[in-house]
Amino acid sequence: MINNRTRVSINAAFLKEIKDDNLKLYSLLENLRAFCSVDASLILNPEAFSMLVNDFRDQLAMHFTLEETFGYLDLADEVDEIICTKSDRLRKQHIDLYLEIASIADAVQDALYPELNENAYAKQVSRLNDFYHAFQNHEALEFDLIMSVSYDHVRNQQNSNISDYEYSTGASPAVCHYIPDHFRASSRIWK
Numbered sequence: 001m002i003n004n005r006t007r008v009s010i011n012a013a014f015l016k017e018i019k020d021d022n023l024k025l026y027s028l029l030e031n032l033r034a035f036c037s038v039d040a041s042l043i044l045n046p047e048a049f050s051m052l053v054n055d056f057r058d059q060l061a062m063h064f065t066l067e068e069t070f071g072y073l074d075l076a077d078e079v080d081e082i083i084c085t086k087s088d089r090l091r092k093q094h095i096d097l098y099l100e101i102a103s104i105a106d107a108v109q110d111a112l113y114p115e116l117n118e119n120a121y122a123k124q125v126s127r128l129n130d131f132y133h134a135f136q137n138h139e140a141l142e143f144d145l146i147m148s149v150s151y152d153h154v155r156n157q158q159n160s161n162i163s164d165y166e167y168s169t170g171a172s173p174a175v176c177h178y179i180p181d182h183f184r185a186s187s188r189i190w191k
Contacts, residue, residue: 007079008072008087012149015071015142018063025063028056029132036129046112046121053105053128060101064094086145093138100131 035049072091104127111120 007075007084008091009075009079009083010072010087010145010149011070012146015067016146016150018066018071019139019142022059022063022066025056025059028052028059029135032056032128033132036125036132046108046116049121049125050105050108050112053101053108053124057098057101057105060098064098067091068094083145083149086141086148090138090142090145097131097135097138100127100134104128104131 032049032052035052068091072087104124107127108121108124111117111124
């Protein structure tokens, strides 16, 4: 049976670097969180809130584009099924998260013009709070995926390096340190 389903994984190093380098996105998110934490959101400047939401939406679009271009991989070869499922689910969440923040940004604009509709504005601040928690959950799950893939990569690398050794001495692979090929002819290092 031929399986034409796209198998998705991540490039953990690139995905982590994208996250680490996007300080503006996380700064905007933190500023938006501050708006949500104030009990009376109307005390704060609604126009400033609108600008923050719009800036965050634009940064998030760029962030997700970078993640999907360099961090997520469509692979034809074997990928661990759990990693594949998690990667696919998280990548698909980008669409929903972006559409939600875009909807909030549009609704904030509608609440401000032609004149401020306080109830509609307060509703969008509340929606943003829900979005904030959903986005934080998404980021935490991506971080867990990065760590899982990184751990699997290191473990597989160690296993492939250790399997190159000759165990004629009966040494346990757990105590054997990897030695690059150019040193193998002359020496072995043991713990």
